[in-house]
Amino acid sequence: MLQKVVRSTVIDAPIERVWAVLRDFNSHDRWHDVVAESRIEGSDRSDQVGCVRSFILKDGNRIREQLIGLSDADHSSTYCIVEATLPLLRYVATVTLKPVTDGDRTFWHWQSTFATPPGRERELREAVANGVYEAGFANLRRHLDIGADLNGSRGPARHAAGPSVPSRRIVVPVYGDAEVLRAEEGEAAAPGPDEVRIRQRAIGVNFIDVYLRRGWMSGLLPLGTAGGAVLGMEAAGTVVDVGPGSSGLLAGDRVAYLGPQPGAYCSVRTVPTAWVVRLPAAIEDDVAAATLLKGLTADLLLRDLGRVEAGTRLLVHAAAGGLGLLLCSWAASLGATVIGTVSSEAKARVAREHGCRHVVVTADYRFADAVQRACGGADVIVDGLGDAARDQNLAALAPRGHWISVGQATGMLQPLPPDALLAKSATFSRPVVFDYVSSPALLEMRTRRLWDALASGACAVPPIERWSLDAAAQAHARLESRATIGALVLTA
């Protein structure tokens, strides 16, 4: 006997907004809590009828499903299970959206038919109805609420990408000091498949921008390329247009991004949609640019690498910098004992206000004795200082401590012999944030955690110093002078 499940709901968003997410056959790991991983097999695109998606569910089950019908006219998608570790036999499902014209909302109808082994009909009907469909309704509502633009007045501009548009940008003509930076007119190409063009309002300034400008990472920022060597790893703004593909993004969406290829110091930029997250209403553009890369770095440092919890002794260098303040407040709310190093009393005051319990004011990177006296050594060190603080970091570590190098403001860290770690059974890590947001699902999960922490106050927004895009050289000079407190943002 064929089982039938029907579930439906009304979503408080225009149909274009909901369809932009649901038409993407490969989007579920970004919004549905049941799905841990999703990928399209082979080289098919996710709007290719006949493509197969491979799901790994959070409970370990695997499902392969084939798209057998897709209609932008009817806003409907039909798919079947071709292979699964769950006994859902001859499973065919259809998702249909209809506009609620009275209020610009969306009616969402989700139904399926399938057979089951004898005796398991009810159990599997409920698993599909509640675990997949109703949970999906709630999860998509949450996913859309992340965006601030539910009722914005937008046309269906998804494929209406125009030609190149002018973009003011900051280039590095030669490696060197801050004065080498030059403003010039460039252009942002029309978005190609799975790309989006963004009118940028705020651009985050990070220490990696300085390293790139100095030529320390010339592989990542080669000079003399056609597009010019443009700095910048993150920005926030508004979607101008969207290339072909199923991105879940619409023109007019407020977004932010971070990406492993520099180029963000400009007014309009075209980037892969895989880098992009939609912004909640509560997060302003400059806050997003000030906190996205640094906040996700803090997230991976505290959770993945530092495993910071109540009682962890965490040493944060440059504690009054953008990353430093995010780390101090977030770690303090997790119950950690935070020790910070700063270069001035003014910075010490701000660090304390952000949850730093012990502050070491030092202009010459001597802090190990003070750390040992304050708490008996650090379980975790977040080090953006680099070479000048190398020996002091080793001395400040507690037994079994973990030294995490995230930057080298004082100079490139000289090679560390493995035996240097032996005396304390210490661990050394050198993470890159982009590897921790390498899939849309990971990016979505981490940014959600960051926005939630900022909204709840578990993590405080650092002070933001704003410079115009054309004044990027002054902003760099400020950052390198160690005079700034909090995060630096360029406004375009």
Next chain:
Amino acid sequence: MANVYVSTVIDAPADTVWARVRDFNGMPQWHPAIADSRIENGEPADRIGCIRHFHTRDGGVIRERLLALSDYEYSCTYSILESPMGVENYVATLKFTPVTDGARSFAEWSAEFDCADARERELVELIGNGVFQGGFDALKSHFGRR
């Protein structure tokens, strides 16, 4: 060919709403624009092909033929045989679908018709906002009061 599509959400289960609108001869009981109605030739109101003959409150005479009725899909399709509106080949469908999360229903009312080009906007507005949305507003208010 002109198209009209109006939809809404009504705060009552689809079977309850359907019970109120199913009667092809019952529009005066729920639609504020209809004054009276009868089925021609004494036929039952749920016989496919029957013709309802009614007056609007502003005195117009309309005759419509029942083309399809489904108690399974809660839907009804009909055509206009005669009306003062100046439409041809007019076919409309009224349909209700349960919204399973909450005892609500999704209501759709759509029509296709031919008319003089110059009158299309006026007629789409009249039928969409006046007739269809007017009927939905009456249903929403009726079921919202309970």
